[in-house]
Amino acid sequence: MILDKLIKARHMTKTVNATKKLLSERGESNGASMASDVIENYNTLDDDQKNQYFHYLAEKFNPSPADVLNAAQMYAEAPNADNLVWLMKVSEAPRQELLRRLNRAPGGTGMIIDMRRQLLKALNRKPELKAVDADMQHLLNSWFNPGFLKMYQVDWKSPAEILEKIIQHEAVHEIDGWDDLRRRLQPDRRCFAFFHPQLSEEPLIFVEVALLPDIPASVAPLVDKKSATVEPNQFKCAIFYSISNCQPGLRGVSMGNFLIKRVAESLKKEFPSLKIFCTLSPIPGFTEWLSAGQSLGAINLKPAITEKYQQSLNVLDLKKTSWSERIQAGWHPDTCSPKEREALESLCAIYLMHYSPHRGGNSVAKFHLGNGAKLHRINWAGDLSKKGIKQSAGLMVNYLYDLEKVEDNHERFVNGEVIFSRAVSQLI
Structure with a gap:
């Protein structure tokens, strides 16, 4: 028991020390390897220790109140570009630079998403971590701007790893195994997903579409794996019947709205006969x-x-x-x-x-x-x-x-x- 505590304490100390080193001047010039050290040590922590680490980030990596106040007073007295830039610089939490340097390491982007997933689980009980979450979301919004995302159609020829993740992450209408998935990828169905260059095998969000003659009133025929397929000459409506996020750590990062619009534009080019773009949506709550x-x-x-x-x-x-x-x-x-x-x-x-x-x-x-x-x-x-x-x-x-x-x-x-x-x- 005592030995376990000593080992856990050592893991936390090594993680904190690696973090300090990464944010040092030396970390600026040799960031990738030092960022990898932080990731390696962070991954040795259990969930409680990870929450302790977030508290460390919340307490030790805030802007200096005195510097912010001084810069704000300077800008209020002389609202020029130089004073504004200085105010922006001193009011940014050092946590953001830490996260930027972490992102340089191989796997850094995925690690930050995983960190935020863990942080979000603790946030309701630990509101003092809100600033840490705000910094993470701010950077993730920039890094996962739709301009950086690639949209791909997921079909039966897609890698098995990606197909398995579609089954795993379907959040609206559960996919009942491979036969069910195969039906959802037939010619009168489409599945499109956003991917990020740093997470090429990880779908971020995906939408499922049914191509039909009319707007449906019921979801059962759309998810019936034994349903007959519709011929392309009957396609009049594109029905978005499911949209699922695959990365809990990207909650609040806007992607779904851009995905639906890109899918609609893509389908309209592929099938000029499509006149209606509509959803069949649940009403949770x-x-x-x-x-x-x-x-x-x-x-x-x-x-x-x-x-x-x-x-x-x-x-x-x-x-x-x-x-x-x-x-x-x-x-x-x-x-x-x-x-x-x-x-x-x-x-x-x-x-x-x-x-x-x-x-x-x-x-x-x-x-x-x-x-x-x-x-x-x-x-x-x-x-x-x-x-x-x-x-x-x-x-x-x-x-x-x-x-x-x-x-x-x-x-x-x-x-x-x-x-x-x-x-x-x-x-x-």
Whole structure:
């Protein structure tokens, strides 16, 4: 026991010393080998020690408050370029230079992503590490700018290592083995992923697309590995039915919106017959929002919508029987009453149309609406899986991408406005 503690303490000491050396003047000139030493020593730490190491970075690598104050006063008195550059220099945490030097080592980029993955797991319990996370995210946003990323189509001829990672990281509709994956890579399906030059065998994020004659209302046919393929002369719609992040350490680094737009442009060139680009999306958190029964007063809705919201909640009466209890009792979209269906569709429309731009709004809706899509249709019984019924009462959504209007729609959403179709508004 004592020996284990001594060995762990030695590992931490070696990691700290290697870090100091890397950030020294000598580390500037011989950065790659010294960065490799930090990586090698960091990888000997267990999870608790890694969190201790993050505390060390948080405490010892902050900007000097006196230098920042002095530089800010100089810039306030004489707001010229030289004083601004000096203020920017002294206000940057030395952690950022440490991370830049780490990135020079072979495997450094992947190591920093892994460090952030570990850091994010601790962040809720250790808010004092927020500045360390902010520095990491700031640099990762630059290094993983879409201009540096390569988009490739993943198909059945792709390396087995990459195909295995697609199966592993599919987060929306689980891939049930190789036969399921093979169907998702048939000619009427597409899978595209972003890769980074420093992580050539690691997909960062991928999107799955179905090429169909019409906009689907249900996901089951899209993920049915025994479904018949569609002939190319029938392709009218490109349906984005799943998008998955493969690197938890890149959370908050914007890539998905650029991937969808690049995929749409690529498919339009390949198939000029495609006229519609649309999603079939889940609504995670919808039933949690229902169960919370939150007041909508702060959103400043019209009285008629607020009344409809309350009437619909009264129909469901979730205070009497919770959503999970209803599911356990056998609740199913195919057998529920017409009044319950109307109430759920109305509440879903209110949730997506009016709650999405606000804090706590649906994450998937924020992604697509913020990406310039239009709230096109809410589909009853769109996802009858256990997960779909639990998280959204089986409802799914089509977000429509009109490539000529995405910029305008994006700007309007940023200003708090959701663009929606008449079909959705009629549900309220």
